[in-house]
Amino acid sequence: xxxxxxxxxxxxxxxxxxxxxxxxxxxxxxxxxxxxxxxxxxxxxxxxxxxxxxxxxxxxxxxxxxxxxxxxxxxxxxxxxxxxxxxxxxxxxxxxxxxxxxxxxxxxxxxxxxxxxxxxxxxxxxxxxxxxxxxxxxxxxxxxxxxxxxxxxxxxxxxxxxxxxxxxxxxxxxxxxxxxxxxxxxxxxxxxxxxxxxxxxxxxxxxxxxxxxxxxxxxxxxxxxxxxxxxxxxxxxxxxxxxxxxxxxxxxxxxxxxxxxxxxxxxxxxxxxxxxxxxxxxxxxxxxxxxxxxxxxxxxxxxxxxxxxxxxxxxxxxxxxxxxxxxxxxxxxxxxxxxxxxxxxxxxxxxxxxxxxxxxxxxxxxxxxxxxxxxxxxxxxxxxxxxxxxxxxxxxxxxxxxxxxxxxxxxxxx
Amino acid sequence: xxxxxxxxxxxxxxxxxxxxxxxxxxxxxxxxxxxxxxxxxxxxxxxxxxxxxxxxxxxxxxxxxxxxxxxxxxxxxxxxxxxxxxxxxxxxxxxxxxxxxxxxxxxxxxxxxxxxxxxxxxxxxxxxxxxxxxxxxxxxxxxxxxxxxxxxxxxxxxxxxxxxxxxxxxxxxxxxxxxxxxxxxxxxxxxxxxxxxxxxxxxxxxxxxxxxxxxxxxxxxxxxxxxxxxxxxxxxxxxxxxxxxxxxxxxxxxxxxxxxxxxxxxxxxxxxxxxxxxxxxxxxxxxxxxxxxxxxxxxxxxxxxxxxxxxxxxxxxxxxxxxxxxxxxxxxxxxxxxxxxxxxxxxxxxxxxxxxxxxxxxxxxxxxxxxxxxxxxxxxxxxxxxxxxxxxxxxxxxxxxxxxxxxxxxxxxx
Numbered sequence: 001x002x003x004x005x006x007x008x009x010x011x012x013x014x015x016x017x018x019x020x021x022x023x024x025x026x027x028x029x030x031x032x033x034x035x036x037x038x039x040x041x042x043x044x045x046x047x048x049x050x051x052x053x054x055x056x057x058x059x060x061x062x063x064x065x066x067x068x069x070x071x072x073x074x075x076x077x078x079x080x081x082x083x084x085x086x087x088x089x090x091x092x093x094x095x096x097x098x099x100x101x102x103x104x105x106x107x108x109x110x111x112x113x114x115x116x117x118x119x120x121x122x123x124x125x126x127x128x129x130x131x132x133x134x135x136x137x138x139x140x141x142x143x144x145x146x147x148x149x150x151x152x153x154x155x156x157x158x159x160x161x162x163x164x165x166x167x168x169x170x171x172x173x174x175x176x177x178x179x180x181x182x183x184x185x186x187x188x189x190x191x192x193x194x195x196x197x198x199x200x201x202x203x204x205x206x207x208x209x210x211x212x213x214x215x216x217x218x219x220x221x222x223x224x225x226x227x228x229x230x231x232x233x234x235x236x237x238x239x240x241x242x243x244x245x246x247x248x249x250x251x252x253x254x255x256x257x258x259x260x261x262x263x264x265x266x267x268x269x270x271x272x273x274x275x276x277x278x279x280x281x282x283x284x285x286x287x288x289x290x291x292x293x294x295x296x297x298x299x300x301x302x303x304x305x306x307x308x309x310x311x312x313x314x315x316x317x318x319x320x321x322x323x324x325x326x327x328x329x330x331x332x333x334x335x336x337x338x339x340x341x342x343x344x345x346x347x348x349x350x351x352x353x354x355x356x357x358x359x360x361x362x363x364x365x366x367x368x369x370x371x372x373x374x375x376x377x378x379x380x381x382x383x384x385x386x387x388x389x390x391x392x393x394x395x396x397x398x399x400x401x402x403x404x405x406x407x408x409x410x411x412x413x414x
Numbered sequence: 415x416x417x418x419x420x421x422x423x424x425x426x427x428x429x430x431x432x433x434x435x436x437x438x439x440x441x442x443x444x445x446x447x448x449x450x451x452x453x454x455x456x457x458x459x460x461x462x463x464x465x466x467x468x469x470x471x472x473x474x475x476x477x478x479x480x481x482x483x484x485x486x487x488x489x490x491x492x493x494x495x496x497x498x499x500x501x502x503x504x505x506x507x508x509x510x511x512x513x514x515x516x517x518x519x520x521x522x523x524x525x526x527x528x529x530x531x532x533x534x535x536x537x538x539x540x541x542x543x544x545x546x547x548x549x550x551x552x553x554x555x556x557x558x559x560x561x562x563x564x565x566x567x568x569x570x571x572x573x574x575x576x577x578x579x580x581x582x583x584x585x586x587x588x589x590x591x592x593x594x595x596x597x598x599x600x601x602x603x604x605x606x607x608x609x610x611x612x613x614x615x616x617x618x619x620x621x622x623x624x625x626x627x628x629x630x631x632x633x634x635x636x637x638x639x640x641x642x643x644x645x646x647x648x649x650x651x652x653x654x655x656x657x658x659x660x661x662x663x664x665x666x667x668x669x670x671x672x673x674x675x676x677x678x679x680x681x682x683x684x685x686x687x688x689x690x691x692x693x694x695x696x697x698x699x700x701x702x703x704x705x706x707x708x709x710x711x712x713x714x715x716x717x718x719x720x721x722x723x724x725x726x727x728x729x730x731x732x733x734x735x736x737x738x739x740x741x742x743x744x745x746x747x748x749x750x751x752x753x754x755x756x757x758x759x760x761x762x763x764x765x766x767x768x769x770x771x772x773x774x775x776x777x778x779x780x781x782x783x784x785x786x787x788x789x790x791x792x793x794x795x796x797x798x799x800x801x802x803x804x805x806x807x808x809x810x811x812x813x814x815x816x817x818x819x820x821x822x823x824x825x826x827x828x
């Protein structure tokens with residue numbers, strides 16, 4: 001017996017996305033801004049709670065202010081959870097995390113109205129602060145048990161406002177955040193739908209990406225120290241040009257990735273500051289960021305070693321000193337092969353073109369994968385644009401993604 | 415008959431340099447700061463006027479506030495002029511332009527006290543604003559007739575203070591600046607002594623550099639435009655990384671100079687700004703300075719063409735747009751071969767090791783060369799340091815330089 005082909009209510013979904021996209025829209029930021037626990041975010045949460053009630057689903061807000069819609073919840077059986085986040089960066093588009101929340105809600109509504117039999121309850125959750133006002137993925141960290149009293153009480157935003165105060169101002173109690181923790185036994189699976197935020201699906205005209213891993217990364221702050229000299233009086237052979245070192249490293253990135261990385265490896269020099277930074281002075285100091293991502297922890301280790309060697313050799317060759325600081329390290333996360341298989345089967349059964357791929361960006365799924373069997377699916381991002389009002393996904397791809405999530409959730413829960 | 419071997423009064427010279435080096439010394443700037451027409455500069459000028467009077471030399475302040483010491487001046491015969499500038503950058507050392515002014519004064523004093531016969535009068539001048547508060551080389555531009563009423567009345571410093579107001583506050587009248595202009599007939603020759611501000615003499619243990627040309631330059635502001643994309647989700651092959659373009663150009667500098675430049679060519683990328691400039695975003699825009707110098711105008715033209723081609727090819731190859739703006743262009747200046755020959759003869763006769771070289775930095779001589787036969791000599795800068803409190807020249811080299819200037823001036827004037 002093949003599973004039934006379920007379809008979301010496309011009109012209702014579109015209506016909800018349209019409504020939500022008006023919330024937190026800011027002239028100043030040229031796009032949407034629903035920073036976690038801001039006015040825009042609270043309005044988004046209120047809207048979501050109302051839609052849950054309107055749908056006759058159970059509303060549950062946990063101690064970390066994650067908002068859950070629940071179907072057939074009985075507190076006994078493990079649930080199949082889906083979800084993403086409603087908060088946004090400044091100048092955001094209308095999809096990003098919001099899409100996964102609204103589609104999750106629609107899936108629960110659809111399964112409810114079709115009165116489909118469920119072996120496991122379903123939950124559609126909007127996680128708190130995915131984007132990072134207080135460090136990012138706060139809600140999914142709370143659920144997966146990664147928060148400690150220390151992290152909660154030390155968390156501050158860029159303006160010095162504490163998480164404790166921000167939660168209190170919104171009627172939440174940060175003391176409860178630890179209680180949002182879920183046991184592995186309380187969950188059967190987790191699946192997140194998200195826009196790709198990259199160009200791969202769009203360029204290959206593929207409507208669905210089945211995520212098999214989420215890239216980890218290391219991010220370094222590197223300083224190269226040479227001598228600041230007069231650009232007119234210092235012959236080329238007598239320079240210790242710190243910028244020359246950064247430029248040479250940039251040129252070596254392709255070689256390093258080819259030699260020690262995988263086709264999934266990326267490396268980026270996104271920030272460069274030169275000192276003194278004047279047209280007529282040979283740069284005596286260069287500070288830059290190096291961020292490297294891959295889905296394989298061993299590959300990341302090899303790449304870190306290769307970059308260390310390259311920087312060291314460049315510095316030696318050019319008479320520069322160097323020092324670097326590890327700004328962050330994130331371990332790659334594998335999605336559950338079982339969940340990947342279910343999503344792949346769904347796309348095959350629905351006759352939908354799909355590709356297995358990595359997520360280069362971080363997502364709440366990364367946290368949830370430590371707690372339960374987790375998987376993710378992507379819909380295309382036009383030109384790979386994200387975190388921008390130019391973010392866009394064709395409606396037919398959104399619909400396709402929603403139908404794939406609906407069928408996946410139903411297969412997992414039935 | 416060989417010319418007599420003249421020697422400066424080393425003790426008197428040292429005493430004067432020490433006295434002057436206490437003027438404009440600033441704790442805040444960690445060094446000397448005698449910005450043109452500032453309190454420090456005015457104190458330096460007052461000290462210089464006093465030394466001129468003490469020496470029994472004639473004092474003359476022209477309309478551009480250039481301060482002249484004159485010996486045997488009769489307003490009829492053309493003069494042999496030497497000089498440099500007393501103003502400084504912030505955090506300067508005690509030599510730079512001050513050395514050439516004080517040594518010039520000492521040469522006049524010495525020739526006067528030895529009662530040497532002179533065919534031509536001598537002048538030692540301190541030029542106004544060489545360093546650029548109001549654009550740079552204001553005094554030598556005035557003398558060489560390059561100022562116009564428009565440039566005078568439009569000149570403003572970085573704080574918006576006009577040259578007119580700054581001169582008035584110091585008791586000068588900007589209207590007189592045009593009257594500082596000298597006729598070619600009023601000058602027989604000009605020679606400037608300056609520290610090298612580069613490492614060439616110091617590294618080769620050569621006490622004297624005989625300058626045969628002052629480099630010209632072009633300075634561009636270049637913008638490369640790509641796409642700002644998520645550093646995690648954008649595969650390496652789908653990037654239009656603007657920084658990659660700057661880095662590639664930096665790597666091509668040696669090739670371009672070798673192919674289209676001379677051993678005297680230098681090219682510097684001293685300023686780079688990336689947008690948005692975040693570790694996790696592929697740079698969508700890079701703005702940078704490119705400054706290229708050479709002593710040959712044709713070479714500069716070839717280099718400009720080569721850099722244009724290189725930037726254009728890099729942009730094409732990487733899917734970037736580019737635009738550039740010419741920030742400044744300075745034509746190279748040749749020193750007078752006759753003056754170069756006299757200085758070379760002096761060093762040979764005194765048994766002093768000297769090397770013919772270019773000046774990579776700009777100097778008042780550049781302006782004076784448009785008016786009269788002009789030449790320049792350098793003394794070593796320890797480690798090439800300049801515009802820094804670390805600027806230093808061994809005393810024996812200063813003495814050597816002073817003696818070479820003294821003998822040169824006397825040969826030119828006798």
